Amino acid sequence: MDRSKGEVWIYAEQEDGVLSDVALELLGKGKELAGTLGVPVAAVLLGSGVEGLAAKLFEHGADKVRLVDDPALKDYQNRSYRETMIELINAEHPQICVFGATFQGRDLAPSVASALRCGLTADCTELKIGDYTDPATKEAFKNLLMQCRPAFGGNIIATIVNPRNWPQMATVREGVMKMPEATPGRTGELVRHQAKCLDGMELPVEVLEVVRTAKTVNLKGARVIVAGGAGVGSAENFKLLHELAEALGGTVGGTRAAVDLGYLEHERQIGQTGVTVRPALYIACGISGAVQHLAGMQESQKIIAINTDKDAPIFSVAHYGIVGDVCDVLPKIIKAVKAKAL
Amino acid sequence: MGYNCVVCIKQVPDTGKVTGDAMKADGTINRAALPAIFNPEDQNALEAALRVRDQHGGTVTVITMGLPAACAILREALMCGADKAYLVTDRRAAASDTLATSYILSQAVKKLNPDLVFCGRQAIDGDTAQTGPQIAEKLGATLVTYLEGLEIKDGYAYATRNIGTGTEKVKAKLPALFTVMEKCGELRPFQARLAMKYKKARAPMELAKETAEAEYAELRQKGLDIGQWTLDDIGCDLSRCGKAGSPTLVNKIVNVVLAGGEFQEFQPTDEDMGRLVGSLIADHTIG
Numbered sequence: 001m002d003r004s005k006g007e008v009w010i011y012a013e014q015e016d017g018v019l020s021d022v023a024l025e026l027l028g029k030g031k032e033l034a035g036t037l038g039v040p041v042a043a044v045l046l047g048s049g050v051e052g053l054a055a056k057l058f059e060h061g062a063d064k065v066r067l068v069d070d071p072a073l074k075d076y077q078n079r080s081y082r083e084t085m086i087e088l089i090n091a092e093h094p095q096i097c098v099f100g101a102t103f104q105g106r107d108l109a110p111s112v113a114s115a116l117r118c119g120l121t122a123d124c125t126e127l128k129i130g131d132y133t134d135p136a137t138k139e140a141f142k143n144l145l146m147q148c149r150p151a152f153g154g155n156i157i158a159t160i161v162n163p164r165n166w167p168q169m170a171t172v173r174e175g176v177m178k179m180p181e182a183t184p185g186r187t188g189e190l191v192r193h194q195a196k197c198l199d200g201m202e203l204p205v206e207v208l209e210v211v212r213t214a215k216t217v218n219l220k221g222a223r224v225i226v227a228g229g230a231g232v233g234s235a236e237n238f239k240l241l242h243e244l245a246e247a248l249g250g251t252v253g254g255t256r257a258a259v260d261l262g263y264l265e266h267e268r269q270i271g272q273t274g275v276t277v278r279p280a281l282y283i284a285c286g287i288s289g290a291v292q293h294l295a296g297m298q299e300s301q302k303i304i305a306i307n308t309d310k311d312a313p314i315f316s317v318a319h320y321g322i323v324g325d326v327c328d329v330l331p332k333i334i335k336a337v338k339a340k341a342l
Numbered sequence: 343m344g345y346n347c348v349v350c351i352k353q354v355p356d357t358g359k360v361t362g363d364a365m366k367a368d369g370t371i372n373r374a375a376l377p378a379i380f381n382p383e384d385q386n387a388l389e390a391a392l393r394v395r396d397q398h399g400g401t402v403t404v405i406t407m408g409l410p411a412a413c414a415i416l417r418e419a420l421m422c423g424a425d426k427a428y429l430v431t432d433r434r435a436a437a438s439d440t441l442a443t444s445y446i447l448s449q450a451v452k453k454l455n456p457d458l459v460f461c462g463r464q465a466i467d468g469d470t471a472q473t474g475p476q477i478a479e480k481l482g483a484t485l486v487t488y489l490e491g492l493e494i495k496d497g498y499a500y501a502t503r504n505i506g507t508g509t510e511k512v513k514a515k516l517p518a519l520f521t522v523m524e525k526c527g528e529l530r531p532f533q534a535r536l537a538m539k540y541k542k543a544r545a546p547m548e549l550a551k552e553t554a555e556a557e558y559a560e561l562r563q564k565g566l567d568i569g570q571w572t573l574d575d576i577g578c579d580l581s582r583c584g585k586a587g588s589p590t591l592v593n594k595i596v597n598v599v600l601a602g603g604e605f606q607e608f609q610p611t612d613e614d615m616g617r618l619v620g621s622l623i624a625d626h627t628i629g
Contacts, residue, residue: 015507078475078485103506106471107487114444114476117582119589122470132593146593157596165589204484204515208500212508224628248628273469281627291598302627304618305605315605320618324610332612336619340629 003166004143006095007064008034011085011108012043012057013100015076019053021174022100024060028180029127029172030098031061036129037143042066042094042191046084048074054190059182064189066092072198075207076104082111083197089116091193094167096145098127101171113169119162120169121147123272125176125295132161139163145170150272150291157291175220175276176295217251217267224250224281227270227297230257231286231307232326238263240330241285247337253277255293271296283333285326289314306330344400345494347391348456350447350477351384351404351419353412354467380415383462385529387522391460392423392530394494400457401425405450407435407443410547416568420540421532428569429545434584435573442587444476449576451481458499459519463488471521478519486514490525545570 010030013020027043034041040063045053047069054065068084085108089097097112099105101123113120126148132141144161145168151158162168219225226245232238238252245252253270254263270277271293282300287293289305289312297303298317305318306329315321322329355376391402404419406412407430416427430450438446451459459481461474471487478485484499490509491502499514504523542561545568549557561567573583581587608614623629 078487082479103488103504107475107485110440110470110472110475111479111485113441113472114479117441117589119439119441120472121590122468122472132591134591151595157598159593159596160590161593162589163591204518205486206513207510208513209511210505210508211510215507281622302622302625318605320608321605322608322610322614322618329610329615332610332615333619335612336615337628339616340619340623 003093003095004037005039006093006167007039008037008041009066009094009097009167010041010043010062011097011099011105012045012053012065013102013104014045014047014050014053015104017047017050017053019056020100020102021179022102022105022172024056025174025177025179026098026100026172027057027061029177030096031063031180033096033127033129033145034063037095039095040064044085044088046073046081048072051190055187056182058188059184059186061180061186062188064191066191066193068193068195070195070198072201076108077203077205077207078107078111079203079205080198080201081108082115083201084195085112086115087195087197088193089167097167097169099169099171101173105171109169109171116165116167118165118167118169119160120171121149121160121162122171124149124170124172125157125272127170127172132163134163144168150295173272173276175278215267217265219251219253219268219270219275219277222251222277222279224248224283225253225270225277225279225297225300226250226283226285227253227255227287228258228263228285228326229255229287229293230261231288232258232263233286235263237327240327240334244283244330244334244337247334248281250279250281255287255290284314284318285330287314288312289317344398345394345458346400346454346456347394347402347458347460348451348454349384349388349391349402349404349419349424349460350451350473351388351406351415351462352381352465353378353406353408353415354381354465355379357466378411378414380418381462381465383464383522383524384415385462386524386526387460387462387520388419388422388424389529390489390492390520390522390526391458393527394458394492398494403428403454403456405430405447405454407431407447407450410545413543413545413548413568416545417540417543418532420543421537422530423533423536426569427543428571429547430571430573430576431545431547432573432583434580437585437588438583439588439590440470440472440476441589442583444473445480445582445587446573446576446578447473448477448480449573449578450571451477453571453576457516458494459483459517461519461521463521463523474519474521481517481519484514484516484518486512486518487521489520489522492520492526540566542566543568
């Protein structure tokens with residue numbers, strides 16, 4: 001079969017019958033990639049009693065929904081979901097398969113890639129179609145998935161390709177791709193699949209209990225984010241950030257360095273391996289601006305940077321800059337905000 | 343009775359130290375300025391294995407893949423109580439991506455035929471979290487990701503997993519592979535007696551070539567030998583290792599030049615901060 005005719009697949013992750021946001025976000029990107037390639041974009045929906053979710057997937061851009069609705073898929077389990085995905089991929093030969101880099105996606109995608117012996121690029125910040133020539137063999141490949149991700153080693157973005165072992169697989173964090181607008185009433189082709197592998201499958205894991213915890217931090221929905229980096233200096237100094245955030249009705253976030261130093265909780269991490277945010281106002285305090293962090297916040301509408309180093313990369317994405325110490329500057333901003341009685 | 347536990351560990355550059363001095367003028371990292379450390383979540387993985395042994399007996403074996411310098415973390419693991427350590431080292435393993443790496447490690451793990459395998463959830467130099475799940479798939483072991491707590495009872499693993507939106511308690515069949523998170527518990531400190539003993543532990547490649555054989559035989563007698571495996575020793579299909587076994591290729595690397603941003607500068611004065619807040623209110627960013 002001609003591999004270049006293969007579909008673009010988006011894994012439509014659902015939990016308890018609720019679609020994940022990242023699945024819908026990825027449909028927007030998937031539609032764009034599929035358009036460039038001239039192939040359909042399909043959402044792959046696995047679960048039990050989840051057919052009703054197809055409508056939402058069509059409205060967000062899916063040309064097809066490939067559905068496996070089976071009581072055996074009621075709860076997410078690595079073995080049943082993995083084997084079902086493998087069976088579908090081997091039957092339909094998609095050329096691209098993208099998963100959300102969620103807890104479930106990061107459990108499922110590597111297992112599928114391992115069995116199919118294909119490549120998988122984690123936490124991509126951009127996906128596009130392009131051509132590639134292997135420098136070793138001079139073999140030319142057209143229309144490959146370019147998988148871009150910041151790489152360790154400084155301000156470097158690496159583009160990864162997977163020219164030979166298809167499907168080309170990647171994961172993307174929630175919030176990285178923009179949620180496409182829904183087109184009410186838009187519809188497409190619903191394809192029902194049976195997964196033979198599920199017949200009599202014994203699962204090695206039994207779920208005994210699930211305890212859901214309410215999300216306490218909502219960075220994605222915040223209009224104002226006051227974020228801190230290692231330059232804040234201490235957990236004590238972070239109180240100033242909380243004070244400013246409170247005065248502005250905002251939320252506190254931070255860099256990975258700040259999280260690693262124990263200044264704030266992991267769920268507040270912004271960047272490539274944390275949350276991607278697009279608030280109306282982002283106040284970056286003591287953040288130097290590593291590319292991994294910028295990837296998660298540079299689309300904020302207004303960015304204020306406060307840093308003692310006037311050459312810090314954060315200033316290159318800032319609209320307003322203050323060269324100074326966070327502990328000196330923040331009290332002055334807090335005072336100014338309170339004076340305006342917001 | 344007891345359980346045969348294997349822990350896969352990795353030596354990584356300490357990315358937490360990437361600040362100021364660690365950056366070169368061109369924006370790349372000065373690797374020499376970064377110490378190589380025992381990947382944090384792999385330390386939690388070792389602790390989880392040691393706790394199983396404390397409670398049920400058995401053995402804890404650590405494996406790493408890398409250059410002989412990675413023996414530093416194997417020694418650390420021995421000093422904390424691991425029973426045996428192996429280094430998988432082979433030039434032909436260079437440039438392995440996660441798929442090839444997981445294949446090689448799975449071959450090494452198979453040789454030890456464990457009941458329980460522990461990996462850190464992810465390594466701090468890549469954060470991909472792919473190697474653990476991929477080793478499990480290749481072993482045909484039960485995969486239990488994001489482990490936060492573990493009890494072994496009647497031959498089953500009772501595990502508490504983080505599932506992002508909460509936690510889940512599961513009962514898993516052995517053999518199983520766990521990817522371990524920090525919450526599982528901090529690695530116990532070195533034991534003085536073991537630290538004294540194992541600081542002398544060496545793998546053959548760490549020894550001077552001329553005397554390696556005799557020296558290693560002596561180390562083995564004292565139980566100070568770090569096992570060393572090549573790809574042949576663990577029965578690897580070479581087409582699945584190194585560059586040949588790595589489907590992902592780096593197409594290009596772009597240095598992101600971040601300079602000369604056109605931002606409006608404010609002075610850190612009360613007056614300027616008042617102006618700044620005023621302009622944010624004026625354009626309805628806040629208020």
